[in-house]
Amino acid sequence: MQQFANPTRFLSLANGALPYIWAVTLILFAIGLYGALVTAPPDYQQGETVRIMFVHVPAAWLAMLVYTVMALASAVAIIFRHPLADVAAKTAAPIGAVFCFLALATGSLWGKPMWGAWWVWDARLTSMFVLFLLYVGYIAIWQAIEETGRAAMIARIVAIVGFINIPIIKFSVDWWNSLHQPASVFRMGGPTIAISMLWPLLVMGLAYTFLFLALHLISIRSEITTRKLRNLQIARSENR
Amino acid sequence: MDWNANHSAFVIASYAMSVLFLAGLIIYTFTRDARARKRLAQFEKTKT
Numbered sequence: 001m002q003q004f005a006n007p008t009r010f011l012s013l014a015n016g017a018l019p020y021i022w023a024v025t026l027i028l029f030a031i032g033l034y035g036a037l038v039t040a041p042p043d044y045q046q047g048e049t050v051r052i053m054f055v056h057v058p059a060a061w062l063a064m065l066v067y068t069v070m071a072l073a074s075a076v077a078i079i080f081r082h083p084l085a086d087v088a089a090k091t092a093a094p095i096g097a098v099f100c101f102l103a104l105a106t107g108s109l110w111g112k113p114m115w116g117a118w119w120v121w122d123a124r125l126t127s128m129f130v131l132f133l134l135y136v137g138y139i140a141i142w143q144a145i146e147e148t149g150r151a152a153m154i155a156r157i158v159a160i161v162g163f164i165n166i167p168i169i170k171f172s173v174d175w176w177n178s179l180h181q182p183a184s185v186f187r188m189g190g191p192t193i194a195i196s197m198l199w200p201l202l203v204m205g206l207a208y209t210f211l212f213l214a215l216h217l218i219s220i221r222s223e224i225t226t227r228k229l230r231n232l233q234i235a236r237s238e239n240r
Numbered sequence: 241m242d243w244n245a246n247h248s249a250f251v252i253a254s255y256a257m258s259v260l261f262l263a264g265l266i267i268y269t270f271t272r273d274a275r276a277r278k279r280l281a282q283f284e285k286t287k288t
Contacts, residue, residue: 048242048248049250051251051254094265109254110254112250219272219273222269222273225276225280233283
């Protein structure tokens with residue numbers, strides 16, 4: 001892993017991998033959307049509304065996965081002082097925030113026809129909203145604090161402490177009475193969802209994951225370029 | 241997908257919102273990357 005901490009080597013690897021990642025992402029989206037909108041049957045209770053699941057659930061999975069990546073990268077930054085760890089955490093945050101917002105918004109659009117309410121202060125929804133606030137707070141720290149080292153240290157602590165919310169989101173439907181349905185894919189005893197709905201859901205989940213990977217690599221590249229430019233500008237001003 | 245089914249507007253709105261925000265995120269990411277690389281290239285050009 002140590003060799004990937006070198007920004008130049010990382011950029012070279014990322015630039016080589018990106019076309020393949022984009023190709024896989026497009027193929028997965030094409031197959032996933034075909035499964036979600038064409039082959040998956042309507043639910044016997046929810047009817048066509050169940051198709052919201054294929055954009056809502058992957059967005060929620062990715063919102064949690066991206067925050068986990070941020071917390072891990074922050075831990076790596078503290079323990080091993082990898083030069084890329086802070087960059088990886090910082091650049092993942094806006095992508096995770098968009099996924100989190102989409103999970104909340106599409107969930108609201110699913111909730112209105114099924115529960116009769118756009119929003120309820122239920123444990124799952126509230127913990128997901130807290131995750132969104134954590135994303136916004138994390139981004140705000142990087143924006144508000146000019147000194148990079150100080151911003152990085154505070155952001156690392158927020159990312160690691162905020163990680164406690166991830167298992168709370170996952171198990172909120174088991175720990176508290178909830179309008180939200182319990183886990184039906186990643187659960188002990190295997191999925192309870194019909195295979196005709198499960199495969200498009202998993203393919204869409206993979207498509208979202210590859211999309212995150214592609215966007216994250218590009219964002220890391222941008223951040224490295226921006227930092228390189230800043231260092232060159234400082235070096236030039238010091239030489240004058 | 242039966243487009244005339246009950247509540248199909250909610251399904252359409254969910255997909256439209258997802259496409260809109262993900263497309264926006266992709267455009268933002270590419271634009272930011274292109275701008276950063278352009279600024280670095282301009283700086284390196286002025287250096288020489």
